[in-house]
Amino acid sequence: MNTLLNKLLKPFGSIGLSCILLLFLSLLTWLGTLEQVHMGLFDVQKKYFESLFLVHWAGPIPVPLPGAYLVMCLLFANLFVGGVVRLRRKQANMGILVTHFGILFLLIAGFITLFFSQNGHVTLYEGEESDFYQSYYRSEIILHQDLGDEGVRQITVPEEQFLASEGATLRSDVLPFDIVVDEAMRNARPRQKGPMFTVDVPVVDGAFLQQLPPDESAERNRAALYVSLVNKVDGTRQQGILSTRSRAPWVVDVNGERWAIDLRKERYRLPFSIKLEDFTKDDHPGMGMARSFFSDVTVTEEGAPRQQTISMNEPLRDEGLVIYQTSWGPANARPGDRLFSTMEVVRNPADQYPLYACIIIAAGLVLHFSNRLTRYVRAEGKAA
Amino acid sequence: MTLLRWTTLAVMTTALLATLTTPAQATPWQQAPGADAEVEQADDAHDGHSDHSQHMDPPPFRVGPWSEADIANAESLPIQDGGRVKPLHTFASFTLLRYSGKRSVETAAGEKLSPVEWLLDTMFFADRSRDYPVFLVSNLKVLEAMGLDTEGLKPRDRYSFNTLAIDDQGTGINKLFELAREFGMIDPKQRTLVQDQLYSLAGSIDDYNYRLAGSALMLALVPPDTTDPAVDEWTTGNALFGLGMEGKELPAEHDQALRSIIGLSRSAGVADEFSAHLSTLNHTTVALAKARGEYESTELELGYYKAGWIAKSKILFLLGFLVTAILWLRPRNMIAYRLGWVLVAAATAALITAIVYRCVIRGRPPISTLYESVIFVTAFGATVGLVMEWINRQRIGLSAAAIVGVIGVYIASGYEILDKQDTMPSLVAVLDTNFWLATHVTCIAIGYSAGLLSALLGSIYLLGKITGRKKDDPTFYRNLTRMTYGVLAFSVIFSIVGTILGGIWANESWGRFWGWDPKENGALLIVLSQVLILHGRMGGYLREFGINIAAAFSGTVIAFSWWGVNLLGVGLHSYGFTSGISQALWSYYGFQWLLCAAGLYVLMREKRLKAAS
Numbered sequence: 001m002n003t004l005l006n007k008l009l010k011p012f013g014s015i016g017l018s019c020i021l022l023l024f025l026s027l028l029t030w031l032g033t034l035e036q037v038h039m040g041l042f043d044v045q046k047k048y049f050e051s052l053f054l055v056h057w058a059g060p061i062p063v064p065l066p067g068a069y070l071v072m073c074l075l076f077a078n079l080f081v082g083g084v085v086r087l088r089r090k091q092a093n094m095g096i097l098v099t100h101f102g103i104l105f106l107l108i109a110g111f112i113t114l115f116f117s118q119n120g121h122v123t124l125y126e127g128e129e130s131d132f133y134q135s136y137y138r139s140e141i142i143l144h145q146d147l148g149d150e151g152v153r154q155i156t157v158p159e160e161q162f163l164a165s166e167g168a169t170l171r172s173d174v175l176p177f178d179i180v181v182d183e184a185m186r187n188a189r190p191r192q193k194g195p196m197f198t199v200d201v202p203v204v205d206g207a208f209l210q211q212l213p214p215d216e217s218a219e220r221n222r223a224a225l226y227v228s229l230v231n232k233v234d235g236t237r238q239q240g241i242l243s244t245r246s247r248a249p250w251v252v253d254v255n256g257e258r259w260a261i262d263l264r265k266e267r268y269r270l271p272f273s274i275k276l277e278d279f280t281k282d283d284h285p286g287m288g289m290a291r292s293f294f295s296d297v298t299v300t301e302e303g304a305p306r307q308q309t310i311s312m313n314e315p316l317r318d319e320g321l322v323i324y325q326t327s328w329g330p331a332n333a334r335p336g337d338r339l340f341s342t343m344e345v346v347r348n349p350a351d352q353y354p355l356y357a358c359i360i361i362a363a364g365l366v367l368h369f370s371n372r373l374t375r376y377v378r379a380e381g382k383a384a
Numbered sequence: 385m386t387l388l389r390w391t392t393l394a395v396m397t398t399a400l401l402a403t404l405t406t407p408a409q410a411t412p413w414q415q416a417p418g419a420d421a422e423v424e425q426a427d428d429a430h431d432g433h434s435d436h437s438q439h440m441d442p443p444p445f446r447v448g449p450w451s452e453a454d455i456a457n458a459e460s461l462p463i464q465d466g467g468r469v470k471p472l473h474t475f476a477s478f479t480l481l482r483y484s485g486k487r488s489v490e491t492a493a494g495e496k497l498s499p500v501e502w503l504l505d506t507m508f509f510a511d512r513s514r515d516y517p518v519f520l521v522s523n524l525k526v527l528e529a530m531g532l533d534t535e536g537l538k539p540r541d542r543y544s545f546n547t548l549a550i551d552d553q554g555t556g557i558n559k560l561f562e563l564a565r566e567f568g569m570i571d572p573k574q575r576t577l578v579q580d581q582l583y584s585l586a587g588s589i590d591d592y593n594y595r596l597a598g599s600a601l602m603l604a605l606v607p608p609d610t611t612d613p614a615v616d617e618w619t620t621g622n623a624l625f626g627l628g629m630e631g632k633e634l635p636a637e638h639d640q641a642l643r644s645i646i647g648l649s650r651s652a653g654v655a656d657e658f659s660a661h662l663s664t665l666n667h668t669t670v671a672l673a674k675a676r677g678e679y680e681s682t683e684l685e686l687g688y689y690k691a692g693w694i695a696k697s698k699i700l701f702l703l704g705f706l707v708t709a710i711l712w713l714r715p716r717n718m719i720a721y722r723l724g725w726v727l728v729a730a731a732t733a734a735l736i737t738a739i740v741y742r743c744v745i746r747g748r749p750p751i752s753t754l755y756e757s758v759i760f761v762t763a764f765g766a767t768v769g770l771v772m773e774w775i776n777r778q779r780i781g782l783s784a785a786a787i788v789g790v791i792g793v794y795i796a797s798g799y800e801i802l803d804k805q806d807t808m809p810s811l812v813a814v815l816d817t818n819f820w821l822a823t824h825v826t827c828i829a830i831g832y833s834a835g836l837l838s839a840l841l842g843s844i845y846l847l848g849k850i851t852g853r854k855k856d857d858p859t860f861y862r863n864l865t866r867m868t869y870g871v872l873a874f875s876v877i878f879s880i881v882g883t884i885l886g887g888i889w890a891n892e893s894w895g896r897f898w899g900w901d902p903k904e905n906g907a908l909l910i911v912l913s914q915v916l917i918l919h920g921r922m923g924g925y926l927r928e929f930g931i932n933i934a935a936a937f938s939g940t941v942i943a944f945s946w947w948g949v950n951l952l953g954v955g956l957h958s959y960g961f962t963s964g965i966s967q968a969l970w971s972y973y974g975f976q977w978l979l980c981a982a983g984l985y986v987l988m989r990e991k992r993l994k995a996a997s
Contacts, residue, residue, distance in 0.1 A: 015923035019916060026912040033905040037952050045900050106884070110898070119895060284467025284810040285617040286604055291467070292813050312813045313820070313893050324895040344895040354897045358884040365877040376870055380776045 006086075013082025021075045028068045031056055042137065042218030050114065069114075076107045095368025102360030109353030117348035120268060121326060125340040129275035129298075133345040135266040136219035139163065139244055143175070144260040159266070163223060169230075176255045177229040182239065187212045188224035190243045202226055204241050225263060229254065270345070271319040272301035279328055279341040293328055295341040310343060322346045446509045446653065450501050454659055457666040459500045462673045462682045464604040464618035467810030469678045471686040474806065475603075476503035479596070482804040483588045484542055485520040492517075503596065508652035510597040514549075517542040519588060525578045526585060529563060531555030545592065560586050599649045601625070605665070606642075607672040609635040621645035641668045681745045685808070688745060693738035694759065694793060700731030701766075701789035708786045711779050721779070728785050729770060735763040735793070746808055749822035750829075752815060755799055755807040757829050757946070762792025764833040768871065778863055784840055795968075802965065820889040827882030828907060832942050834875030835910060839939025841868040843976065845932040846983035865928045868935045869921065876914045883907040902952050906945025913938045929987045933980050940976045943969060 011017065032048035039047070047054050051067030083100035087093055122133040141157040157170055162181045170179040183201070188209045193199060199208045209224045224243035230236075233255055240250045242263035249262035278296040283289060294311030299318065310316045316323040324344040333339055450458075459473035476499035477487055489497040492515065497505065506513040520542050521527060524534045530548070532555055550556035564586030567579045575583065595602045601621040608615045624642040628634060634642065644665035651657035673679040704727035710720040739750050739759060746752070750760045769785025800807060815821065845864045847853075854860045886907060887897040898904060917934045920926035926934055947969050 015919055016925070018919050019923060019925060022912055022916045022919065026909060026916065029905045029908050029912065032900060033902045033909075033949065033952070036902060041900065049900050113897065286464055287467045287810070289467060289810060290813045291810065292816055313817045313889075315892065315895070322895060324893065326894070346895040351891070354884055354887050354891065358881060358888060361884065362877070362881045365880060369873050369877055372873065373870070376866070377775060 009081045009086060012077055013086045014078075015082060017078050018075070018082060021071055021078060024066060024071045025068060025075065028065065028071065031065075032068070040214075040216035040218050043214075072107060072110070076104065076111075079104055079107075092371065095364050095366075095371060097364070098367060099361050099364030102357045102362075102364055105360060106354060106357035109350040109357060112350035112353070113348055117346065117350070118268060119344060119346045119348075120266075121342050121344050122270075122274060122323070123340055123342040124274070124276035126276055126279055126338055128340075129273055131270050131273040132267045133270060134264075134268070137221075138266040139223040139263055140266040141170070141179070141225075141242065142249075142262050142264055144249070144262075145174075146258055146260075159223070162225060175259075176233070176257050177231055177252075177259075179261075180228040180230055180237075182226040182228055183209075185209060185211050185224045187214050187221040188243065189222070189245060190224065190241055202239060204239050207241055209241060209243065223263060227261075229261075231255065268345075270321070272299050274299055274323070274343075276341055277307075279339045281328060281339070293325060293341075295325055295343060320347055320349070322348070322351060446505065446512060449495075450504055451655070451659065454504070454662055455498070455500055457659075457662045458504055460670070460683070460686055461605060461666055462607070462669055462679055464607075466806050468808070469607075469618070469673065469682055470806070470808070471682050471689075472503070472605075473500055473686050473689060474808075476500045477689065478804070478806045479503070479591075480518065481801065483520065483592065484518045485801055485804070489516050489518055491515070506592070506596045507598065507600050508648060508658075513597065514545040517544050517547075518592075519543050519545070519548060519585060521581070521585065523578060523581055526581050529578060529582055530557070530560045545589065545597075548589065557586075557589055560589065600645050601649075605645065605669055606638055607669060607676055607678065609637050609672060611676050613676075637668055637672055641665060641672075644668065681747075684741065685745050688738070688741040693734050693741065694796060697731045697734035697738065697789070698793040698797065700727050700734060701786060701793055704728035704731055705786040705790045708779070708783045711783065715779050721782075724782055724786065725770075725773075728766065728782060728789060731789050732763060732766040732770060732785065735759060735766070735789070739763055742808065747818075749818055749826060751825045752811055752821055753807060753809065754950075755796060755803065757825075757832070758792060758796040758799060760826075760829050761833040761836065762789060762796065764830055765789075765792065765837045768834060768837055768874070772867060772871070776863065776867075778860075780841070780844070780864060780867060784837060784844070787840060788837060798968070799965070814893050817889075820885070820892075824882055824885035824889050827878045827885055829882075831875050831877075831879030831882050831910065832946055834871050834878065835914065835942045836939055838868050838872040838875055838935045839937075839942065839976070841871060842932040842935030843939070843979055846936055846979050846986075849929070849986050850979075850982050861928065865931055868932055872914060872917060872935055872938075876911070876918065879907070879911050879914060883911055902949040903945075906949045909941050910938070910945050913941045929983065929990070933983045933987070936976055936983070937980050940973050943972050 028048050032044050035044050035048065047067075048056075049068040052070045054065055054067050056063045056065055079100055084097065084104065087097055087100070089097075120133040120135045122130050124130060139159045141162060143155040143157075145153040147153055153174065155172055155174065157179075161170060162168060162179075163184050163186065166181055166184050168181045170181070188211045190207050191210050193203045193206055193208050199210075201208050201211075204226070209226065215221050222244045224241065224245070226239065227242055228237045228239045229252060231254055238252060240252070240261070242250060242261060244263050244265060246262065249260040251258065251260050253259075275298040276295055277298055279293070280296070281290050281293040284291045292311060294309050294314075297308050297310060297316075298305050299308050299316070300306075301318075308316050310323055310325045312325050315325070322345070324346070325341070326344040327342045329340050329342070330337070459471060459476070461472040462469050463472050463475050464470075465475050480489065480499040480502055481487055487499055489502045491497065497516075502513070502516065502518070505516070520540075522540045524537060524539050527534050527537065532548070532550065548557055548560070560582060563579075564583050567575060567583045570579065572580070599621075604618040604620050606619045606621070606624060608618065619638070621642050624634060624638055625646075628642070644661045647661035648658060648665065651661055670679055673682065704724055707720050707724040707727055710717060711724060714720065739756075742748075742756065743750055751757045765788035766785040769781045769783075769788060771781070773779070773781030773785065775781075841864060845861060845868065848861065848864075883904075886904065890899065890904070891897045913934075917926060917931060917938065920934065921931055947965055951966055951969070
């Protein structure tokens with residue numbers, strides 16, 4: 001049984017496979033680095049580092065390659081089998097074993113982050129308060145119905161259901177209409193149609209969507225949609241434009257119900273509210289370069305407010321969320337102007353795992369190589 | 385308004401009118417007598433008496449060299465520039481370096497001026513200074529674009545302000561500024577080389593002509609008159625003068641400093657009076673800076689630059705390298721061996737002293753800039769080389785230390801000249817953390833250093849094999865390989881730990897451990913290449929020859945990570961961008977790859993011969 005298991009595990013745990021995988025990971029890292037000159041980081045990450053397979057274009061020649069995600073999964077299996085399960089248990093290997101454990105732990109942290117972390121930002125002007133943060137990249141359709149004294153009904157549609165699926169029909173029992181996605185654009189700007197030019201896209205209420213090339217910084221892409229609402233009772237259609245750049249939602253009356261429909265960056269609720277009391281940019285004397293910038297905020301949790309300062313290198317950690325100082329604006333603000341602060345919000349169950357992994361790996365490496373060094377120095381001493 | 389304030393104002397007005405002539409115009413003592421007389425009358429009308437110095441008729445040009453006392457007083461003046469307080473010596477030195485690409489000026493008369501002497505001439509004998517060849521032009525197309533005749537000119541030369549100014553017929557600096565305004569609208573990454581050079585030259589000339597030439601009024605030489613650290617912006621003579629004009633009463637020290645600054649311009653050429661003003665300005669501003677606790681590091685910095693630790697280290701490394709080269713031919717020559725030891729150890733000590741000085745001056749860990757990373761990597765590499773030599777006494781570690789030292793200090797000097805910026809700059813907000821600079825950055829630099837030393841040892845192995853040296857001494861090559869591998873293993877520890885620490889820092893600052901940013905990827909590439917070598921050896925894929933080829937190749941991976949990714953111009957680590965180093969970098973890549981290819985050829989040949997026999 002043992003032999004059979006060994007035979008099965010051997011190819012997965014071979015050092016030859018380790019070398020091949022490390023070579024592939026090096027190649028992908030190198031290509032993914034160079035590609036960032038031409039492609040945005042977000043797209044490079046998706047193509048090279050979060051994929052199973054990809055095609056890299058070396059000039060006009062297509063080169064099929066495994067994606068770094070696949071390579072790292074295989075490396076994990078290889079390391080677990082060859083570097084832990086099948087590693088000979090002897091004193092000289094203890095350091096290597098500990099190091100391998102640390103690297104496995106680091107890879108686990110990476111996988112948890114990839115699948116379970118969520119990030120976005122909360123951007124506030126001084127004096128503003130928010131109890132949600134929003135995604136940098138993802139969009140959502142949000143529908144509101146005014147129910148009078150009963151409040152507001154809210155329905156959200158995640159972007160998987162509309163952005164990559166033109167022609168899709170979005171249905172809900174509570175809606176008096178179906179939503180048909182006529183055309184979806186990852187980056188577009190709504191414009192007024194003037195009499196002096198023609199466009200090859202639909203013009204709705206004098207406006208049309210001007211498609212823009214994808215921005216290298218994916219967070220700058222602003223999605224927009226042409227949608228049609230199909231009345232469930234009489235089948236009549238109304239076409240409209242939804243855009244994350246719009247300042248107001250599209251308001252429609254269908255069968256006596258009033259609905260407001262909007263497209264916006266996906267939002268996530270915070271377990272507390274955060275109010276920006278003051279933002280400070282402290283410049284080096286005599287120049288415009290900031291030596292530090294920080295946000296004084298009030299965090300209100302279950303009615304209890306408390307003061308916090310969030311600065312570069314000193315985030316706020318609360319309720320499994322980490323809030324970081326990211327940027328500020330407006331860039332052209334003059335002294336005395338009202339400023340806004342952008343804080344990144346991250347929910348990552350593996351937040352501190354890399355630190356633990358680092359300690360384990362460092363301990364393993366020091367143990368292993370100090371053993372080797374001692375042996376080397378002794379051997380040299382004898383030789384001398 | 386008190387009589388004192390009226391007097392002050394009147395003196396200031398007169399002096400400023402006299403000194404703040406338009407830059408291209410003549411200095412006070414060249415004005416028409418009538419103009420002077422008018423100023424004096426205005427002065428007399430205010431305070432009822434004339435200042436003695438107004439009756440002086442200082443010579444338009446400096447007579448004789450600057451006195452040692454004047455130079456000492458000038459170079460130790462504290463100045464706030466680039467967000468920090470530094471000695472005027474440093475300011476002059478880097479300003480001249482930025483304009484001229486070197487730290488001295490040779491006048492047409494053959495006089496060689498130090499940066500401080502040049503700055504004093506520029507501020508107080510501007511007409512003379514405008515004839516000094518200080519503006520480096522590295523491309524004749526720059527001059528052609530300015531409309532100047534380039535017939536018979538060298539492709540790379542230094543020109544004086546007056547040479548470039550020519551006249552206002554559409555040629556010279558008017559055209560230069562017109563072009564600079566146009567090119568300023570272009571994204572720096574999109575500018576052509578000539579556009580970039582024109583823009584840079586315009587910046588230098590603008591800075592020279594409108595900030596420095598003619599007086600010291602535009603320099604932030606006066607500390608605040610409070611010890612409150614929240615008030616941290618120093619002021620210029622010009623700003624103080626403005627306050628006086630608004631009727632605000634200046635604190636006594638500021639009043640004194642302003643009088644001295646103005647007095648300097650008025651008394652230039654009158655040696656005793658000028659020296660007295662300079663000495664008073666020095667004492668006043670130094671006392672203010674000391675009261676604020678801002679002068680200790682300035683004094684230390686002056687001592688650091690004047691001692692020239694890195695220049696000393698360069699000479700010692702060079703001598704050490706020459707002496708160790710003798711050992712390659714005569715390994716048993718004990719005189720050369722001991723002398724080599726002394727020279728390389730002394731050079732390393734000088735470099736470590738420089739690093740310690742810089743740490744104390746900046747109150748920072750050893751590395752916070754690319755320049756500092758070079759001197760740290762060099763010092764660490766040389767130290768490891770010496771430790772290796774101490775352990776096995778095979779002359780290899782000593783030679784490697786000397787080679788690392790020579791190359792490192794030359795790169796440091798070259799980078800300083802190329803970058804032309806203060807090597808102790810103010811840091812961007814994300815770098816304002818001594819903990820992460822001390823841990824992540826230091827670990828990574830140790831990884832670079834040991835990795836490059838390992839690449840050097842691998843390259844020595846390959847060179848030996850390619851040239852057929854010590855053909856009959858397999859022990860030599862075996863020992864060399866053990867060293868290559870040992871140093872590489874040492875590097876792996878720091879590369880891995882440093883890279884993960886960088887991720888943890890990124891998690892603290894930017895909210896993510898890993899973002900596949902070019903600098904992060906560069907660090908990962910080093911780790912992967914080194915781990916690959918360790919596993920290749922363990923799996924039997926790399927033996928003696930293979931380990932050395934791979935180690936030599938991994939040197940290029942480190943160079944790519946350390947310098948190469950900075951050339952890409954993308955990513956969050958924008959504080960580390962570099963330009964103008966691609967030629968040196970490609971030379972290194974080319975040399976190492978050629979060496980690896982030749983090594984591979986020799987390896988194949990050896991295998992064939994073995995198989996045949």
